Each structure stands twice: as structure tokens, then as C-alpha cells.
Amino acid sequence: MTATPMLQLDGLKKAYRGKSALRGLDLTVNDNEIFALLGPTGAGKSSTLLAGAGLIDLDAGRVRLGGRDVTDADPASRDVAIVFEGFNLLPVLDVKDNIAFALRSPEFREEEDEIGRRVGRTAELLRISHLLDRDVGTLSGGERQRVAIARALVRRPVMFLLDEPLSALDLKLREGLRAELRQIHRQYRSTMLYATHDYHGAIAIADRIGIIDGGVIQQSGSIEDIYSRPANMLVGKLIGSPSMAFFEARLEDGHVVVKGAAQRLPVSEFGSVASSGGQVVLGVWPEDIEVGEPDVAGASKGKIYAVDNRGFERAIQVETTAGSFRKVVPLSMPFAQGDACSFRIPAGAGFLFDPASGRRISQDGEGAN
Ligand code: ADP
């Protein structure tokens, strides 16, 4: 199946009062996909969405929508719907008129009975039919966000730009609405660009994700792609739960020697490595690290710094001479704070990064990017 691009952002640059928010951002969202833009606060997520909607003036770059260059087109002509994190509802109107609002604008002028039908259908889909006559001021946060989504959806835009639409809601509401967004996506085959700082939310909803930080996309692809070929240390820090473990190490005599640790890993296990000596950072997904009783032959020593009970499992933080890492372990592993432990990195697990640039320098043979 070949993917058709819906939204293409090329080289976007934007500074607010001399401070860069977007620094040459490239991103392609394909037709019919849910693409999550994952990054911390200040990464440039909102600016990216606003650029897609035509709501900010760019300093450089092009925006294409469905193959058409819309960089200089006004927002109303773009037929995209944006939903913000604060619920962008009009407090003076009731729910019904809030949802109908976009259909009554000059660009989307519809007959009143058609408007009524569409509002009714959309309200049913989002389970807010019983709220149609209420003032938005009387609604709960979850109800308001449903109305905000209904308001965007009713227009059947070619694309949704969702800016942390669920972040203000509690966990249960968030999971419920996320499932509904997926349902809407299936039903209308609409394209969604979903900005979030929540790793779990991103992987739960998205077909592909883009990791954004510092106003550029650090990497994009399926979560499997990114796991198997993280482009740089920033990506490792921003995905996974817990995120990637980093160890200080050096390359010596064909081995990766982890600082102060017993284990020496043959460099050949890392595929081709674009460096022959010196300091490196060894990054490993915590799931791959074997943690066990102290004094396991050939394993390195660590110490349990903290234990965080999570009901069915525990998250432990392990201190080592080369750095600390967090990992989830089953309750059957009887770790307590202050215990000694061992850790081992199995053959073939892990990536090498350049400590100065953060870029991955080990290549897994398949030769990704
Ligand atoms: P995110 O949505 O990922 O938090 P934003 O796109 O909102 O990121 O912001 C990116 C950077 O631009 C941040 O440093 C933010 O403080 C700054 N910024 C965003 N909007 C404005 C604005 N209207 N005026 C000044 N600075 C802004």
C-alpha cells in the first residue's frame, strides 16, 4: 500500500521575538493516518499545528495540503480543523450552536435543516446528544472537550490538527475519548495530526509518530522503527516507559567497556560502528537489561536506589558506576531500596551514541538512516 501525503511541511522556520520555535521542521502526514507529534513542552508542537492551519506567519518553509501549496492561503480556505488543549468553545452559545458554528461560517454555509441533522449525528457519535441545549459554562471538562471535538468534526474537514486535546482530562476520560477518536478515525477515514507530550497516549493512538524537540523532528516512523533504530539520544530519552538507559562507556580493543562494570561487550555485536575508539554512550532499552541477584557471574554490580510500587509491578531505579537507569520488574522480584543487585546487557541489545552530538554511531547492518 503506497501512502499519499496529506500534509507536507518543508523547512518550517518560526521565531517569536527573535527566539526560534521551529528551526527547519520537515514532516509528512499521510492520508488516513493518525500521526502523533510527541515532544516535551516548548518543543514546537503547537507552532507546527498552527502553521498547518495557517494561523501563524512563517519565517521560512512551505506547507502543502493534499498536494496543494497552501503556505500563503488563508486559514478558512484550508479545510482543516484544529482543536486546542484549552477548549476553544464560545461561552455565549449553547452546545448545539457551538457545534453548528463552523457550518454557519461564510465558507461552509449550509442549510439550517442540514446543519441540524449533522449536529445531531455528530452529537450522537460523541455521546453528547443529551447536552445539546446546555450552556457550555455548565459542562464538565470532559463534556467540554467532547463538544470541542464535535465542533471540529461536524465540518468533515480533510484533516484534524489536535493540540493536546486530552491533556487536561483525567486518566479515565482520556482513555475513553482516545478510543472515540480512533473510532471516528475509522468511521470517517480522516487524517489526524495529534500533538502530545504523553508517550503512552501517542503510541496508543498513532499509526506513526514523530519525535519533536528543539523545533525540529528528531525522528519519525512507526514505534517499532524508532525502537529498533533510535536516531539519537534525545529520541531515547523521549520514548519508552521508562525511557532508554544510558551508560558511560569507551571503545577499547574491539570492545565496549562500560565504566566501572565487569561486562565487556564485543563491538561486533553492535553492527558497524562509525568510531574506533574513545568515549561513547551505550543506550539500552530497559526491557532488555537483565537485573538480578548480586554476584551473578559475568554481570556488573548495581544498587537499588528507589522502588516505586505500581500495583501489579514495580519500577526500580538502579545506580551503577556508569549511570543510573529505571526498569519495570515483576512483583516476584523482591527488590528493596538499598539492596545490591547485578545487571547484564545481553548480546545484540543496545546502541552506541556519540557523547558530543548524541547521534547514534552503531548501525544494525540493515543500514537505517
Ligand atoms: P509546544 O506546543 O511543544 O509546547 P510551542 O510551539 O508552543 O511548543 O512553543 C515553542 C517555543 O516557542 C517555546 O519556547 C515557546 O515558549 C515559544 N512560543 C510559542 N508561542 C509563542 C508566542 N506567541 N510568543 C512567544 N513565544 C512563543
Ligand code: MG
Ligand atoms: Mg503546545
